[in-house]
Amino acid sequence: MTPENQQVLDLLRAMHADAIVAEAEFRDELTVEVKPERIVEVCRFLRDDPRTVFDLLADCCGIDMYTPTKRFGVIYNLYSLKRRHRIRLKTFVEEESPTIASVTGVWGTANWHERETYDMFGIEFTGHPDLRRMYMPEEFEYHPLRKDFPLMGIPGSLELPKK
């Protein structure tokens, strides 16, 4: 493990040991799986601590593993402009009504990313200031990037104007 990754991981273990589920490093990239109920706390720590300063949320996206457990996930790619260092946070939410706390309070840029994740995967972000669909029409009932959504869509779910 690279020294930078090791430092961040040690710090996380020291401060939020009970929030970490697993960690992995692949090609010098550190990925830490975090408990979903602790995500805001961990994010705020990583942004504010002078030894980490992950001041940029590069991306926040959803994932559908299509497995019986740990089906829906939310992934946060963080970047520290000051330290030029990246880290990836992973969380998995329960399948029936996937819900996770919003990190818009930590990084303002999470606003639209979380709207997109909500639109495409149907993951609800509690505490989001404006959780509307991003791409699909407001009246659309499905979430297209879920694996059980057919590629050509569901006939009649999107209305066309009359000819």
Place this chain on the structure above:
Amino acid sequence: MGLESAMGDGYIATKLEWIINWCRKNSLYPMPMGISCCAIEMMAAAGPRFDIARFGSEVMRFSPRQCDVMIVAGTTTYKMAKVVRKIYDQMPDPKWVIAMGACTSSGGMYRTYSVVQGIDQFLPVDVYVAGCPPRPDNLLNALILLQGKVQRGECRGTAPAMVGDFGGKKHQQQVTLQLP
């Protein structure tokens, strides 16, 4: 020609409808519905090299109230379809539609849930243009074909014409899929 000989030189007799259609076809005002990359080729057609002004259609108007022909140039999503239809409804009669490019004509390479598989599902199309994107020449060819339709008094999607290689006929396969 009894009437012309009676009036002397400088007069010709014709049908009023024919002369109106002749006027119309030589000053078609396009509504540039440029939704994606086909719009670049449409702009090239309006530029000096291809010069759509040779056919009297250089006046691209951005108000649908002043247009005769809507050139739908680009991928039309379900969300955009409502906008395209609204703009079409705002155009005064008589009006015509050119479906420019593969996406507009049949969905093209976007066989997916968000893209309308051919704008003829919600608009009467007069000329389809093949290509991804079509060259400006093809758009001009479509315009010439449309001028023929205007001269014949055809409108609102009667006898649609096709420009380019559509493989014999227009690909219009309906696919219905169910949730597993």
